[in-house]
Amino acid sequence: MTSKDPELDKLKTELEAAIEAIKEAQKKVADADLVTVCADLQDAPRIRASCKRILKGHINKVNGVHFSGDSRHCVSGSLDGKLIIWDTWTGNKTQIIPLRSAWVMATAFAPSGNFVASGGMDNQVTIHDLNNRDSSGQAKVIREISAFEGFLSCARFLDDSRLVTGSADMKIVLWDVQAGKNLGEFHGHEGDVVTLSVAGDGGHFVTGSVDRTAKLWDVREPGSAKQTFWGHQSDVNSVCFHPSGQAFATSSEDKTTRLFDLRADQQLAEYTPPSANSAFTSCGLSRSGRLVLAGSDDNTVHVWDTMKAQHVGNLAGHESRITSLSVADSGIGFCTTSWDTTVRVWV
Amino acid sequence: MAVVLPSMQMSNVQQQRVLVEQLRREAGIRRINVSIAVEDIKKYIVDHEQDDYLLVGFSSQKANPFREKSSCSVL
Numbered sequence: 001m002t003s004k005d006p007e008l009d010k011l012k013t014e015l016e017a018a019i020e021a022i023k024e025a026q027k028k029v030a031d032a033d034l035v036t037v038c039a040d041l042q043d044a045p046r047i048r049a050s051c052k053r054i055l056k057g058h059i060n061k062v063n064g065v066h067f068s069g070d071s072r073h074c075v076s077g078s079l080d081g082k083l084i085i086w087d088t089w090t091g092n093k094t095q096i097i098p099l100r101s102a103w104v105m106a107t108a109f110a111p112s113g114n115f116v117a118s119g120g121m122d123n124q125v126t127i128h129d130l131n132n133r134d135s136s137g138q139a140k141v142i143r144e145i146s147a148f149e150g151f152l153s154c155a156r157f158l159d160d161s162r163l164v165t166g167s168a169d170m171k172i173v174l175w176d177v178q179a180g181k182n183l184g185e186f187h188g189h190e191g192d193v194v195t196l197s198v199a200g201d202g203g204h205f206v207t208g209s210v211d212r213t214a215k216l217w218d219v220r221e222p223g224s225a226k227q228t229f230w231g232h233q234s235d236v237n238s239v240c241f242h243p244s245g246q247a248f249a250t251s252s253e254d255k256t257t258r259l260f261d262l263r264a265d266q267q268l269a270e271y272t273p274p275s276a277n278s279a280f281t282s283c284g285l286s287r288s289g290r291l292v293l294a295g296s297d298d299n300t301v302h303v304w305d306t307m308k309a310q311h312v313g314n315l316a317g318h319e320s321r322i323t324s325l326s327v328a329d330s331g332i333g334f335c336t337t338s339w340d341t342t343v344r345v346w347v
Numbered sequence: 348m349a350v351v352l353p354s355m356q357m358s359n360v361q362q363q364r365v366l367v368e369q370l371r372r373e374a375g376i377r378r379i380n381v382s383i384a385v386e387d388i389k390k391y392i393v394d395h396e397q398d399d400y401l402l403v404g405f406s407s408q409k410a411n412p413f414r415e416k417s418s419c420s421v422l
Contacts, residue, residue, distance in 0.1 A: 011363040018370035025378060032382035038389055049401050052413040072412075089412045188369065224369050227376065244391035246384065264384040265376065288395035289388065290402050307389060332400050333413070347400070347413045 026266045034268045044305035047313035053345035062337035064324045069111030071328035076343045077107035088345045110157040119152030127177045143177045153194040166193030184222025197241045208236030229260045231267040238283045249292045251280030257294040271304040287331025295322030
């Protein structure tokens with residue numbers, strides 16, 4: 001790229017030098033390979049989970065699902081314009097919440113189980129209080145925030161007051177939803193921010209973007225990212241913290257799922273199925289972190305042994321693309337959602 | 348590893364400067380060896396494997412809330 005501006009050319013050189021410096025520093029600590037270090041581990045068994053519940057109720061594509069902190073209830077959001085709160089143990093619907101806009105893309109359950117957040121093409125996030133009803137008997141809307149210039153793609157509660165959102169305007173914002181205040185903005189992604197995952201200790205979160213990177217942020221220090229993770233060749237569709245808090249999994253349009261380590265600041269492993277045909281839309285990790293799960297465009301959930309990078313099975317059942325996956329905190333099982341209008345529970 | 352930054356096409360000098368400063372900050376963080384990072388993750392996994400239902404299943408079916416409940420007959 002030629003430029004008539006010498007200052008811009010100088011900056012471009014500095015940019016390339018800074019990226020080189022990061023790559024060099026990462027190479028310096030790459031003293032081992034994950035699979036080799038884990039060669040002494042016993043192989044993980046073939047995946048033993050199966051579909052224990054098919055939750056029917058939505059009448060259009062389901063875009064998102066998220067477990068409550070109780071590892072029993074989950075919330076799903078569908079293009080039919082409804083949120084449904086499910087009791088996964090019984091399969092019953094405990095609440096049905098009609099939304100003002102049918103174009104929901106993001107859903108989140110507060111860990112306490114008291115609130116749910118949703119939003120999408122309405123460029124808004126709406127918070128419903130599950131313990132208080134409005135005059136028509138529906139869960140009460142306690143907050144609507146419309147300060148977005150693009151659709152809402154992802155949201156996660158840190159607690160009953162604080163919510164992090166990611167949107168197509170490339171913004172990441174921390175909100176106090178009870179007070180209706182913007183507590184800080186996190187900038188750096190150069191494309192839609194489509195996924196986010198909060199660390200177990202609530203102090204950090206990672207995001208994934210169509211800019212092909214994942215970034216690590218400190219909740220207490222809005223502004224710039226702490227670290228950027230390169231590797232994926234296309235949109236990072238989903239990120240999920242490893243239960244150890246030291247790593248996170250990602251899955252991508254580039255048909256791979258990967259594991260990145262925070263302290264080594266680099267990719268540790270790449271997971272692909274025997275025939276890598278389809279993009280991955282969603283991911284999760286089992287309670288110990290030994291298994292990584294990814295929902296695919298091929299309608300199945302792929303499972304790998306994270307430490308040996310071996311494919312240990314596919315879970316079939318959904319009749320169309322899987323859009324979202326959520327593992328219960330207790331590790332008891334996980335839910336998936338699909339364009340086939342169902343939510344499935346795998347245990 | 349290809350690093351594609353669309354902002355390279357931006358003509359905004361100020362934005363480029365901010366980006367360079369940010370990358371320099373990120374370059375300067377302390378990193379640990381991959382061998383140590385992997386050992387630590389491995390230890391976490393081994394310590395928690397027995398709690399991982401998706402890996403080891405349920406210790407007894409009583410612990411599985413999704414199990415088929417036995418039917419009761421009304422006497």
